[in-house]
Amino acid sequence: MNYSSAFIPTLREVPADAVIASHRLMFRAGLLRKLANGLFAYLPLGLRSFRKVEQIIREEMNAAGALEIKPTVVVPGELWKESGRWDAMGESLLRVKNRLDNDFVVSPTAEEAFTSIVRDELSSYRQLPLTLYQINTKFRDEIRPRYGVMRGREFVMKDAYSWHTDDKSLDETYQAMGRAYRRIFKRCGLSVIPVKADSGAMGGSGSEEFMVESEVGDNTLILCKKCDYAANVEKAGCKPDFTTAAAANTPPFEKIDTPNVKTIDELCAFLKTESSQFIKTLIYRALNVELDLSAAPGCSKLERKKPAPDAPLVYPEAFFSVAIRGDLDVNEVKLAAALKASEVALASDNDVIRLTNAPVGFAGPVGLTSLPLVIDHTVTGMNDAVTGALEKDLHYRHVAYGRDFTGWMIEDVRTVKAGDLCPLCGGELYTKMGNELGHIFKLGYKYTRSMNVSYLDENGKAQTPIMGCYGIGVDRTLASVIEEHHDEAGIIWPTSIAPYHVIIIPIKYDGAVKAAADKLAAELTEAGLEVLLDDRNERPGVKFNDADLTGIPWRVVIGDKGLANPTPQVEIKRRSEKENRMVELDKAAAELAQKIREEEEIIKALK
């Protein structure tokens, strides 16, 4: 391909709103242009790399036994009403009405569409397991799209879904997908951090996020300095960092007057002590609780229901108190998982007053019997604490766990912070900001139950299949490669997804230099390489800068001087290296082809 015909509009200026390297470089190198906020067009150079990322994903999905299909991008709203997500999804779901007043959704993900297809075709256990995927356009109506394609409104996602007769089969596919994801990211030249987490009540027992480090990441990752523990802060656990002390030496607890003191900070100032000396007690409302509450305090009148015919019984709504050390925060994802609830949120003021029989701000674990008390691990180490006294302007001091109160459940429900201890090895935890590129997830029965999917088992009995889902953002993956592989001059593409393998720069595209450039381009093309020939009538400096900016892995410079050697020579340089060297013109094509083939072999052999 001749550069002058390739429509590569490179820019010297940096777009004003581009704060991260990939956003800046995708615009500057002519890969991308903006159509509107969060809507981007890939130009030819960008699309070439984009398609290579797609193809790597496709090859690895096929190798893992997944089958590609193509549902529509615009899907019937009916399906989303069936699954319940029409109501449950917020405003990020782009809802559309057509001329006949039918509801549609511009797909953000496709659990419903895939499940409806499988529902109609599934009859026997012999058809399972089944894994289907698509690589297709998605839309999420981000309220604040930014960082270029890293957080755009329209994007392309590979989303796969699998159906199984049992947990074991689901786990096999889940593991195969995990291996495929590792290969995909390695083949793209990306260092990912696989973050495992128990996804708890979300319907399954497995979830792994594939993160890349990013200063503007959406996620806080908790990592261990000693072992390879990695978790999303939303789900990270930690080792208790205290020892449970006996309360023998603590004086009996007593009520103290704390007039006009409401927050923990005010209380610290008032009592001249630290927040870690307080037991914070919060009231939570939980939805669809699977735990058995029949013997829990205050729950005797609660009734269980089935949200779907063969779903387990749940309490549609229940309230809990949670006690935690005053300097810590409750992690609601971990709390929901502990309660096997679909959702938890702080109770309303009215509910707090009703349930604690006290004003807001004075809840405490001592004497609180109107609802089940969840005790964070940390509280079990507190033997001389301050806490609310369930009365206005009154607190207790000298409160000791075990002596003055116990809990209905003891769990790790705290939000982990840097400096906490690794739950696996006890090493020190630290944090990184990260972006999620992929996610594999055991979905459980959420969609197969709500959408009534069934098959006949070996005994002819109707059963509900269990599901997994597996996503990768193609745009984000591409942008993340640039984040990881660039320098001040531009992109440094890994060969596997470079838009071209080689750029040939004739110092002046004329005479003998032109003839040599054309010949080399033809030889490289013949050898199966993708070649960009800079045929422009520009100064060499401009061409060198554009070659560095666009990041083509190999650069060949052809000038009169090199050609004047007894055996004509050209200069070869790898974008990722500083040194260049002269090789014989006649051997250049073979040498480059061999180097690139060798790299491909290494990548293919990746485990």
Add this chain to the structure above:
Amino acid sequence: MNYSSAFIPTLREVPADAVIASHRLMFRAGLLRKLANGLFAYLPLGLRSFRKVEQIIREEMNAAGALEIKPTVVVPGELWKESGRWDAMGESLLRVKNRLDNDFVVSPTAEEAFTSIVRDELSSYRQLPLTLYQINTKFRDEIRPRYGVMRGREFVMKDAYSWHTDDKSLDETYQAMGRAYRRIFKRCGLSVIPVKADSGAMGGSGSEEFMVESEVGDNTLILCKKCDYAANVEKAGCKPDFTTAAAANTPPFEKIDTPNVKTIDELCAFLKTESSQFIKTLIYRALNVELDLSAAPGCSKLERKKPAPDAPLVYPEAFFSVAIRGDLDVNEVKLAAALKASEVALASDNDVIRLTNAPVGFAGPVGLTSLPLVIDHTVTGMNDAVTGALEKDLHYRHVAYGRDFTGWMIEDVRTVKAGDLCPLCGGELYTKMGNELGHIFKLGYKYTRSMNVSYLDENGKAQTPIMGCYGIGVDRTLASVIEEHHDEAGIIWPTSIAPYHVIIIPIKYDGAVKAAADKLAAELTEAGLEVLLDDRNERPGVKFNDADLTGIPWRVVIGDKGLANPTPQVEIKRRSEKENRMVELDKAAAELAQKIREEEEIIKALK
């Protein structure tokens, strides 16, 4: 690929709403399923062929010098407001508002998005010509989607757009696209009818539609029995089928009383004559007329305006009378082209009464001087006709063209019918129903003017580029291949887009037969062929039926009997042929590979 893992849910029943072969067979062969009215999901087998059609289109576009890009599917409504299509497009345009109340369009075509990208990057004539394309999802909110993917709501289209400094350059790209389209359809095994037409006032001087015959086609094609003339009835011309006769022997025209007679049928009955003896006179309202009307009857007060800064002057609104033989219809596309108008439509009753000074139904060419009279060719041959007398309940008879009236313009504006004469060779014309698969079209300046695109020419002067556009419906192309290549048993895929090249049917997938089948599958795969191995525990009849239904080009049957030969043999059959023959197992892979390679060579060599 093993059949049992390939998710090919074939059906014995025909879907109730499937009236055409491709719709029936795409469902029965497990290529496609319905998500909602007009929304379809391609299953694995269907998607494999779909991707091959896409790839053929991509290769031919690239070979023709077009560059692939990828704008979004959801595009800003702002761009459509700029071009004027936000208002001009009817309800088939799917308009969306997002959470921020911004307007968006789910793209039906992408003139605006492409033009906006080029507008921002174009500076010099040196960047032109430029041809960009995408293969991407489109949406058209069909009020009555039917015939499966032949007329769905969501579909994939390859749409290309080109920009040029002049007509000559546009014509070169237009011709190159025409050649690429012919190759694309040939490579897919399709017989297309290229239908050329002057697209008249639509902004250019060239348009070619690529049609396939279809009993349920949207288009009526006019074809010549003698030469290769082919036209859409919307634009078809014909040779005058009469001779202009002198009026010498016609008595002077006279007024006749025709009480309560309004329609031509009533008039025929009343006067006991044929509709071909009447001159029908219709009043049309035309918009944006480019023709100079300064000397036309009744037009002296009309003023010309420029719809865009460098667009030509037009009359925003003008009225015309059109006289045509009573048994014929006016073709409004041809009329608009003759008038160089953007649009023509019958005038309202009020306008007719105002302009003819007579009730509706009594217009006639004699004495009608209040507006320009367009005479269809046929009228010039009428020397003793009946026509309206511009008064209630009165007609003229013995009216002769040339003697009693003449026109302001004489043009072919009739709708051509079967039996009319070919405009090229005078042969007899006949009709076929057809579906449009592709369209290449000289767009002219419509978008570059309304969206203010410019470049600097060699003299540094700002100029507006001229544009072409070129579309192919991928889904329709695929469905049309099935329409052309099937029999009662199922699809007969051309090798170029078959989902698999070979299906291997072991009579029983067990023992020596299984071993031979596995070995042959491995050899064929090694030879680069795509192989489906029917490993199911089904009766041979079921397997044969599914092989015929899914239409894999080559079938290899392996059974104990053939293997028992001194040199083990297998049966090879081509889906398109009735005969099968035995070949040596050890030579089967090489023979099939050679045959398929030969076919590919032939296709590659296509001109």
